[in-house]
Amino acid sequence: QVQLQESGPGLVKPSETLSLTCTVSGGSISSYYWSWIRQPPGKGLEWIGYTYYSGGTNYNPSLKSRVTITVDTSKNQFSLKLSSVTAADTAVYHCARGGVTLDSWGQGTLVTVSS
Amino acid sequence: EIVLTQSPGTLSLSPGERATLSCRASQRVSSSNLAWYQRKPGQVLRLLIYGASSRATGIPDRFSGSGSGTDFTLTISRLEPEDFAVYYCQQYGNSPYTFGQGTNLEIK
Numbered sequence: 601q602v603q604l605q606e607s608g609p610g611l612v613k614p615s616e617t618l619s620l621t622c623t624v625s626g627g628s629i630s631s632y633y634w635s636w637i638r639q640p641p642g643k644g645l646e647w648i649g650y651t652y653y654s655g656g657t658n659y660n661p662s663l664k665s666r667v668t669i670t671v672d673t674s675k676n677q678f679s680l681k682l683s684s685v686t687a688a689d690t691a692v693y694h695c696a697r698g699g700v701t702l703d704s705w706g707q708g709t710l711v712t713v714s715s
Numbered sequence: 716e717i718v719l720t721q722s723p724g725t726l727s728l729s730p731g732e733r734a735t736l737s738c739r740a741s742q743r744v745s746s747s748n749l750a751w752y753q754r755k756p757g758q759v760l761r762l763l764i765y766g767a768s769s770r771a772t773g774i775p776d777r778f779s780g781s782g783s784g785t786d787f788t789l790t791i792s793r794l795e796p797e798d799f800a801v802y803y804c805q806q807y808g809n810s811p812y813t814f815g816q817g818t819n820l821e822i823k
Contacts, residue, residue: 644803644814644815644816644817645803645805646814647805647811647812647813647814660811660812661811694760700807700812701750701765701771701805702750702752702760703762703772705759705760707759
């Protein structure tokens with residue numbers, strides 16, 4: 601059964617770039633879409649975007665100018681970069697398998713934006 | 716952007732009872748592209764239903780989804796103790812894909 605695990609800094613300063621990695625175990629990253637979703641404290645889930653294993657992407661228009669999602673098939677990982685962060689980007693960030701329906705999720709990692 | 720409104724916010728029921736959770740969309744969801752997820756404390760989110768009514772792999776048949784257009788329902792026919800959790804709907808017919816705010820199904 602595939603498992604996903606997010607990793608990265610838990611604290612990012614305003615105006616800097618948030619960088620997270622999702623490591624996929626128990627299955628290959630190939631032939632699937634891979635997504636990032638976030639949930640700010642006390643708020644609902646927000647779709648960030650997805651990538652195909654071979655590189656095509658689709659991003660939430662509200663974040664598109666700041667988001668990059670990439671895949672490293674050699675490491676069975678995919679990554680999220682979110683630039684110019686503000687306090688509004690503080691959230692639990694989840695990675696998941698799938699581009700539309702998400703059939704496997706990571707536990708999520710809290711990223712706080714603060715100086 | 717399609718806004719999904721779930722009701723009720725909290726549903727208090729007893730094991731063995733039937734649960735009916737609602738998800739209403741602000742615009743028609745194309746091709747019934749609606750999914751339901753379950754979140755239990757300390758566990759990852761789990762896909763239950765996709766395409767409005769198709770059960771995901773390994774999901775018990777007490778879970779069923781229905782609806783089309785703007786009104787969708789998740790029904791749990793007979794609640795088991797492990798079913799008490801938070802449930803989210805998601806539409807993926809129109810970008811950006813959006814989620815409902817969740818229904819907390821709690822033990823009465």
